[in-house]
Amino acid sequence: MSFDLEAGLAARRAAGLYRERRIAQSPQSPLRKFPGGELLTFCSNDYLGLANHPAVGAALVRGAQQWGVGAGASHLLAGHTAAHHALEEELADAVGRPRALLFSTGYMANQGVLGALLDRRSAVYSDQLNHASLIDAARLCQARVSVYRHGDARHLAEQLAADGAPRRLVITDGVFSMDGDLAPLVELATLARQSKAWLMVDDAHGFGVLGPGGAGSVAQAGLDGDAVPVLMGTLGKALGCFGAFVAGSEALIETLIQHARSYIYTTALPPALAEATRAALRLARAESWRREKVQALVARFRAGAGQLGLPLLESTTPIQPLIAGSAQRALAWSAHLERRGLLVPAVRPPTVPEGTARLRIVLTAAHEEAQVDRLLDALAGLPDWA
């Protein structure tokens, strides 16, 4: 393979797979300014509308006044502050686990956990539609990887029965990031327990949104720390901030502090950001109207889409994908919406499987009913969807 990068880029463009960044000129919010004008957006993971909340911004400013900007070092050297520590305790409390550990990103949290817990003698069982960060983490830790069919506990059971590795970890998204559906957590937890495997749930899209107080998909399923020993959540989605955490037992967190390379060999998050996240977490836990509002908008959207006969995936979460099939068709749909002032980007392979390019429509608590209706009106006129 030569370094003819231009040819590679041209081929990608020809296949309708070229990705381009759009330059936002105003903060995260449903109505946003872009160079071409204002667009009504349905594509952020800011599910509770906290990314641009004044109290969260004020906490960031106060945090910067108190702590300055950079943490200055990794957590194990001198980067771990009282702000980080308080946030960890509050996150552990929010998900009902003894402890939590902050990571710089969800991508790094997944890598850190698998690397710390598994090695080449271990086995990982991974849902076919898991997030790329779990897939990459599984590759990097060198464990044997078995991919089970999406949401298929029976297929997982067959794979568990066929393998007797000393450490076995089942990994799944709680809410699947591109489909919006829920993993069958109760079944997975039962299987894992029967097989003496551990279950790890990546709840990037469930934490803050689902379950009592926004504790997430695992709490919504009624599962505790014995059923789900490793719980990962992110802070850049429903909390509107940045970063991630892993929650679990005392021994799990101490093991991660000793062995998780993506925790040890990186600079701690800015402490001001930890203060902002504490403010966002308080709002997310206390203001359940945000969860109720986004769920009501989801119900309104699904009822309207049902009347139009739109091919929505089965999803009860704020992620409401509309399958187009080919990348070109998804791009045409997205362009159609943009001409009507709406931003819903096309999600294409390799982010989703071949032939399932889609509009990933996302609703948030910051949207209004009239905006959902505007989306439905525009979707009614989509070319060629039937």
Ligand SMILES: *Cc1c(COP(=O)(O)O)cnc(C)c1O
């Ligand atoms: C976004 C996401 C991640 C990565 O989290 P970051 O903090 O953005 O790195 C991990 N897992 C899932 C399922 C995600 O959707």
